[in-house]
Amino acid sequence: MRYNARHFDLSGLKGISDATLEQHFKLYEGYVTQTNALSAKLAELLEDGRVDEKRALEFSELKRRLGFEYNGMVLHEHYFGNLRKHGDRAPGRGSSFRESVDASWGSYQKWEADFMAVGKMRGVGWAVCCQDPTNGHLCNQWIDLHESGHIAGFVPILVMDVWEHAFILDYAAKDRPKYIEAFFSNVDWRAVESRLAGRRHAAAA
Numbered sequence: 001m002r003y004n005a006r007h008f009d010l011s012g013l014k015g016i017s018d019a020t021l022e023q024h025f026k027l028y029e030g031y032v033t034q035t036n037a038l039s040a041k042l043a044e045l046l047e048d049g050r051v052d053e054k055r056a057l058e059f060s061e062l063k064r065r066l067g068f069e070y071n072g073m074v075l076h077e078h079y080f081g082n083l084r085k086h087g088d089r090a091p092g093r094g095s096s097f098r099e100s101v102d103a104s105w106g107s108y109q110k111w112e113a114d115f116m117a118v119g120k121m122r123g124v125g126w127a128v129c130c131q132d133p134t135n136g137h138l139c140n141q142w143i144d145l146h147e148s149g150h151i152a153g154f155v156p157i158l159v160m161d162v163w164e165h166a167f168i169l170d171y172a173a174k175d176r177p178k179y180i181e182a183f184f185s186n187v188d189w190r191a192v193e194s195r196l197a198g199r200r201h202a203a204a205a
Helices: 016-047 055-080 096-105 108-119 171-183 188-193 197-204
Strands: 125-131 138-144 157-163
Touching: 016 055, 055 125, 055 157, 096 108, 096 138, 096 188, 108 138, 108 171, 125 171, 188 197
Parallel strands: none
Antiparallel strands: 125 138, 125 157
16 A cells, blocks of 8 residues: 655645645655555565564564554644634534534533643643544543554544644744644634544445
């Protein structure tokens, strides 16, 4: 399987400069390139259908690296995919996402406060609102690096990159909260809602 970098037309976002986006897109493209390169190398190692003792160490290292690169690719696609120009600061009342948040948290304000607090945690990583596909419950999760912190089976609904490369050209490192506010000003809530389990199933019907 070979992956191609996707194009995202996000020029003109509020509080996230085109210069930041240009650098961010290049970084994302690097994850796509590395995912393809590692996948090809692993396929080469398995060409004869076995992993012998001499190949085991190289195989293990490539497999670990692939998890980082592949998740980096996918998380960036979710991140760019839930942004748009002229976004709304919050989802509309009565929207599917707002109803899901209210059912899970009691109020949108509680959910937002929790999501922002996750985004402000020390360290580099991702703040991700996930849905439990078994009951529809939404939770906010800190993803350390790219491959650590995911809850097995949970579906990413809203993804926010809080590695410094996502904002350092626009804000000082200590001003991550300002970047988080900018992020919320550019969320494409329609894209977020399309990831909800109920909406996905309805679209497929």
